[in-house]
Amino acid sequence: MLPFSFHNPTRIIFGEGKASEAGSVTATYSKNVLLVYGGNSIKRTGLYDSIKSQLNQAGVRVVELGGIEPNPRLTSVNAGIKLVRDHQLDFILAVGGGSVIDAAKAIAAGVPYEGDVWDFFTNKASIQAAIPLGTVLTLSATGTEMNGSMVISDWENKLKRGSGSPHVYPRFSILDPTLTYTVPANQTVYGSIDIMSHVFEQYFSLTDNTPLQERFCESILQTVIENVEPALENPEHAAARANLMWCSTMALNGGQISLGMQNDWASHGIEHEISAIYDIPHGAGLAIVFPNWMKYVYSERPERFAQYAVRVWGISPEGKTTDELALAGIEATQAYFKRIGSETTLAEFNIDDSQLERMAEEAVRYGPIGSFKQLHKDDVLAILKMCL
Amino acid sequence: MLPFSFHNPTRIIFGEGKASEAGSVTATYSKNVLLVYGGNSIKRTGLYDSIKSQLNQAGVRVVELGGIEPNPRLTSVNAGIKLVRDHQLDFILAVGGGSVIDAAKAIAAGVPYEGDVWDFFTNKASIQAAIPLGTVLTLSATGTEMNGSMVISDWENKLKRGSGSPHVYPRFSILDPTLTYTVPANQTVYGSIDIMSHVFEQYFSLTDNTPLQERFCESILQTVIENVEPALENPEHAAARANLMWCSTMALNGGQISLGMQNDWASHGIEHEISAIYDIPHGAGLAIVFPNWMKYVYSERPERFAQYAVRVWGISPEGKTTDELALAGIEATQAYFKRIGSETTLAEFNIDDSQLERMAEEAVRYGPIGSFKQLHKDDVLAILKMCL
Numbered sequence: 001m002l003p004f005s006f007h008n009p010t011r012i013i014f015g016e017g018k019a020s021e022a023g024s025v026t027a028t029y030s031k032n033v034l035l036v037y038g039g040n041s042i043k044r045t046g047l048y049d050s051i052k053s054q055l056n057q058a059g060v061r062v063v064e065l066g067g068i069e070p071n072p073r074l075t076s077v078n079a080g081i082k083l084v085r086d087h088q089l090d091f092i093l094a095v096g097g098g099s100v101i102d103a104a105k106a107i108a109a110g111v112p113y114e115g116d117v118w119d120f121f122t123n124k125a126s127i128q129a130a131i132p133l134g135t136v137l138t139l140s141a142t143g144t145e146m147n148g149s150m151v152i153s154d155w156e157n158k159l160k161r162g163s164g165s166p167h168v169y170p171r172f173s174i175l176d177p178t179l180t181y182t183v184p185a186n187q188t189v190y191g192s193i194d195i196m197s198h199v200f201e202q203y204f205s206l207t208d209n210t211p212l213q214e215r216f217c218e219s220i221l222q223t224v225i226e227n228v229e230p231a232l233e234n235p236e237h238a239a240a241r242a243n244l245m246w247c248s249t250m251a252l253n254g255g256q257i258s259l260g261m262q263n264d265w266a267s268h269g270i271e272h273e274i275s276a277i278y279d280i281p282h283g284a285g286l287a288i289v290f291p292n293w294m295k296y297v298y299s300e301r302p303e304r305f306a307q308y309a310v311r312v313w314g315i316s317p318e319g320k321t322t323d324e325l326a327l328a329g330i331e332a333t334q335a336y337f338k339r340i341g342s343e344t345t346l347a348e349f350n351i352d353d354s355q356l357e358r359m360a361e362e363a364v365r366y367g368p369i370g371s372f373k374q375l376h377k378d379d380v381l382a383i384l385k386m387c388l
Numbered sequence: 389m390l391p392f393s394f395h396n397p398t399r400i401i402f403g404e405g406k407a408s409e410a411g412s413v414t415a416t417y418s419k420n421v422l423l424v425y426g427g428n429s430i431k432r433t434g435l436y437d438s439i440k441s442q443l444n445q446a447g448v449r450v451v452e453l454g455g456i457e458p459n460p461r462l463t464s465v466n467a468g469i470k471l472v473r474d475h476q477l478d479f480i481l482a483v484g485g486g487s488v489i490d491a492a493k494a495i496a497a498g499v500p501y502e503g504d505v506w507d508f509f510t511n512k513a514s515i516q517a518a519i520p521l522g523t524v525l526t527l528s529a530t531g532t533e534m535n536g537s538m539v540i541s542d543w544e545n546k547l548k549r550g551s552g553s554p555h556v557y558p559r560f561s562i563l564d565p566t567l568t569y570t571v572p573a574n575q576t577v578y579g580s581i582d583i584m585s586h587v588f589e590q591y592f593s594l595t596d597n598t599p600l601q602e603r604f605c606e607s608i609l610q611t612v613i614e615n616v617e618p619a620l621e622n623p624e625h626a627a628a629r630a631n632l633m634w635c636s637t638m639a640l641n642g643g644q645i646s647l648g649m650q651n652d653w654a655s656h657g658i659e660h661e662i663s664a665i666y667d668i669p670h671g672a673g674l675a676i677v678f679p680n681w682m683k684y685v686y687s688e689r690p691e692r693f694a695q696y697a698v699r700v701w702g703i704s705p706e707g708k709t710t711d712e713l714a715l716a717g718i719e720a721t722q723a724y725f726k727r728i729g730s731e732t733t734l735a736e737f738n739i740d741d742s743q744l745e746r747m748a749e750e751a752v753r754y755g756p757i758g759s760f761k762q763l764h765k766d767d768v769l770a771i772l773k774m775c776l
Contacts, residue, residue: 015391
C-alpha cells in the first residue's frame with residue numbers, strides 16, 4: 001500500500017424521490033444560481049419543470065444553460081462562464097449525467113480564472129479556486145457526482161481532455177434512482193460499462209498489499225454485473241437502479257476504493273482519443289478498448305487477472321494455469337459486454353484504421369500512459385488495431 | 389436500500405512515517421492547542437516527544453491533558469473542558485487510540501456548551517457546536533478517527549454512554565501504521581475484534597437489496613481475519629498493520645459501508661453494560677457477547693448468516709441446510725476469537741451472574757435495543773446468561 005491523502009467533502013442525499021429536495025437544498029447554498037442541463041430528456045420527464053418550480057418556490061434566481069452535449073464541449077463551458085459573470089451568479093446546479101456535471105465543474109473553475117479555461121485541460125494552469133456547485137444526477141455512470149474530475153472536448157480541434165481539482169467536488173449530490181427509470185437501454189449499458197471501467201483502472205495495479213482495496217473493487221464489479229440485466233428487463237426495477245447508482249458513485253469518489261494503489265487510466269486515455277474524433281458513446285469506447293487492453297497487458301501480473309476471473313466471474317480455477325484463468329476472465333468480460341448489448345469493435349461504428357496513428361500519437365502526447373504497463377505510441381497503436 | 393444522507397469531511401493522511409507531519413498539519417488549523425493523550429506508551433515510544441517537538445517547531449502553544457483512561461471517563465472530559473476554557477485554546481489534537489480520541493471529541497463538544505457535557509450522553513441535549521479537533525491514531529480499532537461518535541464512562545455511577553454529532557468529526561486524522569508496531573498482542577486482538585464487531589452491527593440487517601454494502605462488509609471482515617495473525621506473529625509486519633489500520637477506519641467512518649441499511653448495535657449496548665461495571669477491554673466484551681447474540685438472533689434471517697459463513701469463512705454450503713450453515717459461521721467466529729487469544733466467556737474475567745439483571749435493565753433503559761431482532765430485558769438477560 002502506498003501513502004495517501006483522502007478528503008471527500010461531497011454531501012450525498014440518496015433515495016427514491018429525493019430529487020424533490022433539490023430546490024430547498026440549493027437554497028441553503030445560494031439564491032443566484034446557474035442551472036445547467038442537457039438535452040430534452042429532463043423536459044420530457046418533467047424533472048426540468050419540477051426543479052424550476054422548486055427553485056422558484058425557494059426564492060432562488062435562476063439563469064439557465066441547457067443543451068450540454070454528450071462529450072461536453074468547451075464552447076458550452078465558455079458560454080456558462082459568461083452567464084455566471086454577466087448575471088453575477090455564485091452557485092451552479094447541474095441536473096443531468098456526467099457530461100452536464102463535468103461541464104458545470106469546468107464552468108465553476110473557469111469563473112474565477114482570468115485566463116482561458118482550456119488552460120486547465122492542457123496543463124498550462126491548475127485550478128486554484130471555483131464557485132460552488134451541486135448536482136442532481138440522472139444517469140449512473142461517471143462518478144463525477146462525488147469527485148473532483150471532469151472531461152471536456154474541444155470539438156473544433158478534436159481534442160478531449162481531463163482535469164481536476166479539490167475545488168470542484170460538488171457541495172452536494174442528490175442521487176435519486178427513480179430519475180434513471182427513463183434512461184434508455186443503451187445508455188444503461190454504456191453507463192454500467194463506464195462504472196466497471198473505472199474500477200478496472202484502479203484494480204489492475206502493480207501495487208502490493210492492497211487486499212481491502214481489491215475486495216472493494218470486486219464488490220462493485222460483482223454488484224454491477226448482477227444488476228444491469230434486471231434494469232434492462234425492467235427499467236423501473238427499483239433495486240437494480242438503486243444499486244447501479246450507488247455503484248457508480250462509489251466506483252470513482254476520489255479514488256476511495258483504491259486508496260494507496262497506483263491507478264492506470266491508459267484505457268480511458270485511449271478511449272478519449274477515439275471519442276474525440278468519432279464522438280461515439282464513452283461507454284461503448286471503453287467496452288471496445290478494455291478487453292483488448294487487458295489482453296495486451298495481463299502478463300505483467302497475471303495473478304491479478306486470475307483473481308479477477310475467480311472472484312468476479314466465478315470461474316473455477318480447477319485445472320487451469322494462471323494464464324488460462326486470466327484469459328478466461330478477459331473473455332468473460334468481453335462476452336458480457338456483448339451480451340448486455342454493447343459494441344465491442346470499432347467496426348461496429350464503421351471506424352476504420354485511417355485515424356489510428358493520429359489517435360496513438362495524441363494518446364501519448366505527454367509521454368507514455370498507464371502504470372500497470374507503460375504504453376508508448378506503438379503499444380497504443382497495437383491495442384487500437386486489436387479493437388478494429 | 390433505505391434513503392440516506394452521507395457527509396464525511398475528515399481528511400485522512402495515511403502512510404508509514406506520516407506521524408511526522410502532525411505538527412505542521414495541526415499548525416494550519418490553530419496555534420493554541422490542547423494535546424490529549426493516554427498513558428505512558430506514547431512517552432515510551434518517543435511519539436510524545438516527537439509530537440511536542442513538532443508542535444513547538446510549528447509555533448503552536450500547547451496545553452496538555454494526559455492520562456486518558458481506557459473506557460475514558462467523564463472526569464477527564466471535564467478536566468479537558470476546563471483546560472481549554474482557562475487557557476483560551478481553540479483546537480484539540482488527540483494522540484492515541486479510541487479512548488483518547490473519544491475523550492477529545494467530548495471535550496470539543498463540551499467547550500461551547502453551557503450545561504453539563506454529560507447531558508449529551510443522557511439524551512438531555514444534542515450537540516450544536518464543537519471546537520475543531522485532529523487526531524494521530526495509535527491503535528486500529530474503533531473507527532473514531534473518521535466518524536462523529538464517542539463513548540464516555542461516568543465511573544462514579546458505573547454508566548457508559550455513547551453520543552455523536554457531525555460537529556465532532558475530526559478535521560484530519562493521521563494514520564501511520566508504524567505507530568501500531570508497539571501495540572501489545574492482546575490490544576491487537578481486542579482492536580481487531582472491535583473492527584469486526586462494527587461490521588457485524590451493520591451487516592446483520594433486515595434491510596433488503598443492499599448487495600454492495602454487504603460485500604463491502606464482507607471485504608473488511610475477510611481482510612481483518614487474514615491480517616490479525618501475521619500482525620501477532622510479527623508486530624512490525626508493515627502490510628498487516630497497514631491493512632488493519634485501514635480496515636478499522638473504513639469499518640466505521642460514518643457508516644459508509646452500510647449506507648441505506650438499518651444497523652443493529654444491540655451487542656455494543658450489551659457490552660457497554662458489562663464494561664461499565666467490570667472495566668474489561670471493550671474488544672474482549674464484544675468477543676464474549678457477539679457469538680451469543682448471533683446464536684440468539686440468527687433465525688430472524690438465517691440466509692444472511694449462511695451468506696456470512698460462505699463468503700467470509702469459506703465454509704462450503706454443500707450438504708448443509710441454511711440453518712446449519714448459519715450456525716457453522718457463528719461457531720467459526722467464536723473459534724476464531726479464541727484462536728487469536730481473546731476471552732470468549734465472562735467466567736474468564738471472573739464475572740458471575742450477580743450483576744446480570746442490573747446490566748439487562750440498564751441496556752434497555754430507553755426501550756428495546758437492536759433492529760435485527762428487538763431485544764427486551766429478558767432477551768438481553770438470556771444473552772448475558774449465555775455469555776457466562
